[in-house]
Amino acid sequence: MxxxxxxxxxxxxxxxxxxxxxxxxxxxxxxLDMLSGCSWRFLLQLAARRWNVDGEQLAGPSRDQLVCAARHHAMWLLRTHTRMTLPRIGKLFGGRDHTTVISGIDAHIERVAGVRPSPFVWTHQAVRRYSRLLVDGKTVAAADKALGLGLTDRWRCPRRRELMRQAMGLSRQRLVLSALRRKAEVRP
Incomplete structure (x- = not known):
């Protein structure tokens, strides 16, 4: 509808x-009907899905940028859309202290405001754009720079192996073509 x-x-x-x-x-x-109460489990999964991480990682000790961003987002969601106290929210995230929750909420607000940079999230569109850059003749380093990727961002890509195989194949193809061109230039 x-x-x-x-x-x-x-x-x-x-x-x-x-x-x-x-x-x-x-x-x-x-x-979402925010007039009725939201389940805290739903809000945790919502944040995990938004940042493309596993929901179980939110309560874990990981300090990966993506997991931390998802955790901070989930903390903010729980604080704004439920009546949970800060210590209760901290317990949901692996027994963290209430001051850690405050810091996480502040970090999320800074990310939304643009004060703090957000980590790169691989979407289908990002994978397609990366692949297109490789097909158009960009090197892996140039494609990384065009998307603003760091080394860890590339490792997070769900289709990383496939994209790297594609890049290697295209690179070999370019080398063969350039060798053939040089050979053709040498012959009179």
Missing amino acids: FIDAFTGEETGPITRAKTDRSYVVRLDHPP
């Missing part, structure tokens, strides 16, 4: 023309 965000009227089946308009809202899954 699709709803026109301005008029509130139900629109018919989705078409390409309708998706190009910014005012068509898909309501297959209704938005």
Whole structure:
């Protein structure tokens, strides 16, 4: 079902023309009803899914940037959308202290405000863009720079092996082509 965000009227089946308009809202899954209480388990999974990490890692000791960002986001969600106390939230995250929860919430707010950089999250679009850069002739280092990736970001890619094989194949192909061109230039 699709709803026109301005008029509130139900629109018919989705078409390409309708998706190009910014005012068509898909309501297959209704938005969160924040007037009723949210389950803390749901909020933890929501944060884990947003940052593309496993929900069980949130309570673990990992200091990986992505896991920490997801943990901070989950702390903020629990504090703003439930009536949990800071010590209770800390217990959910592996027995952390309430001051750690405060620090995590502050870190999330800084990330949202743009004061603190957010770690790179691999989405399908990012993988496609990375692959396209490699196909277009960029080296792995140039593709990393174009997406703003660090070495650990590349290692987190779910299709890393496939992309590196693709890069190696394209690199070999370019070497063979350049050797053939040089050979052709040498012959009169």
